[in-house]
Each structure stands twice: as C-alpha cells, then as structure tokens.
Amino acid sequence: MWREVDLDDDGALDQRDWKFYRSRRAAHNGLVAFRLGGQGDMTDKNLLWRYEKSLPNVPSPLFYKDVLYMLKEGGIFTSLDPETGKVLKQARLVGALGDYFSSPLGADDKIYTLSEEGKVSVIKPGAEWEVMAVNDLGDSCKATPAIADGRLYIRTRGALYCFAKRD
DSSP states (O other), X not given: OGGGTOTTOSSXXXXXXXXXXXXXXXXXXXXXXXXXXXXXXXXXXXXXXXXOSSOOSSSOOEEETTEEEEEETTXXXXXXXXXXXXXXXXXXXXXXXXXXXXXXEEETTEEEEEOTTOEEEEEEOSTTOEEEEEEEOSSOOXXXXXXXXXXXXXXXXXXXXXXXXXX
C-alpha cells in the first residue's frame, strides 16, 4: 500500500510521502455541472449538481443524444440526466465486464465501448440504454476508437481495424 506514496522508493514513509498521501486522500472527485456566466467566483452560485459515485478512473464521460454516459471498470455503464445529474440507468455491460481505458464513443445512433480485453459493446443510446451486441476482437486494447468518413477505427495491441457499412 505504501509503495504508491513512497515517492523516492526508499522503503520509508517520510514527510514528503505523508504530505502526498494526505493530499490524495483529501481530493474531492466527482462529475460536476455548472451554469455558465456571472462575474467573480461563481463556484457555489452556479453549481447545478455533483455526482460522486461509480466514477470512471480513465474513460471520459460521453454526452450523446441529450444523455450523459459514464463507463467504469467492471463494465459499469451509467446514464445520467445532464440537467439534474440523476442516474437514469446503471448496469454492467454483460459480456464485457473487464477493465476500461478507452472512452465511450457515440455515432450513427449507437454507442461503442471497448474493454481492455478487446470486447466491443454496441449500445442503443437513451436513458434506458440497452446492449445490442458484444463483439470480441481477441486482442487487448487501451485506445479510444475513432470515427472518420463514416468509418469506425479500432486499434488493438496488434491490429488496426476499420469498420464501415456496406452500400
């Protein structure tokens, strides 16, 4: 446990290490929404809502089709009302329960998620989202998929895939 805060790797906890540990423990993480505008320090006046549960460690949130989505390790996928911060639905992506480093991506009326194991979930967006399919690429991945010219690009550890609709 102390290895994470032993900044100089000397096996001892010194004042610098303790200060670092305390600052990490004091951090206030959350997804926060603010109303824009005003003058001066508007932090408290313009705070709309704060959400502090089931936060992703790496993937960025996604705002798509008027819903806010978050993806956390274990395949925990959450939809929130962007106006209130209220959880609309939270469930695991059955068939893709691993760790996640790539951020969810919205395109073509679908949301795509990619687990570290290389499992691509295709999700129907909405407050009550649903998993449409899970596809296994059979290779690890930490990169967020990209979209260009109507194509979906996914880079795994050993390959670059390009997916497109057939005409």
